[in-house]
Amino acid sequence: MRSRLVLPRWSRFYILDAENRPVQVLDQDEWSRWMAENELIFRRTLMEDCGVVVTTRFRGVSEPAPKDTPLFVTRVVGKVAEENESYGACTLEEALEQHEQLVQKLIRALRAAHR
Structure with missing residues (x-):
């Protein structure tokens, strides 16, 4: 017998x-339409030399927890599973700064590997 996968219930959309500031909506249909009609990716950096992509996007959902879940996420995806990491941010400005810092860190690591 297979067990069913239970997904967490998102309560805040x-x-x-x-100005790209998150605004809570109570209507899930309104949220779904907005998510389908708008660009959710704010920055994507393809680093062909090391086979890594860094993407910063808007999540649009927050877990029902005492502490807010970051609504923006920067994800580093590479050839190897160990290279895959995600970093959350509460504002777009924080997320874009985090994106740039990660890209610069990868560039430094790539340069050091080629020395």
Whole structure:
């Protein structure tokens, strides 16, 4: 007998306002439409030399927890599973800064490997 996968229940849904600030919406259908009609990726950096992609995007959902779940995520995806990591941020500005720091860190590591 197979057990069913139980997914967490998301209770808070967010969209972005004109200044890319998260705004909570109570209507899940409104949220779904907004997510389908808007660009969710704010930055993507393809690093062909090391086979890594760094992507920063808007999640739009927050877990029902006492502490807010970061609504923006920067994900590093590489050829090897150990290279795959995610980093959360509460604002777009924080997420984009984090993206840039990760890209610079990867560039430094790539240069050091070629010395």
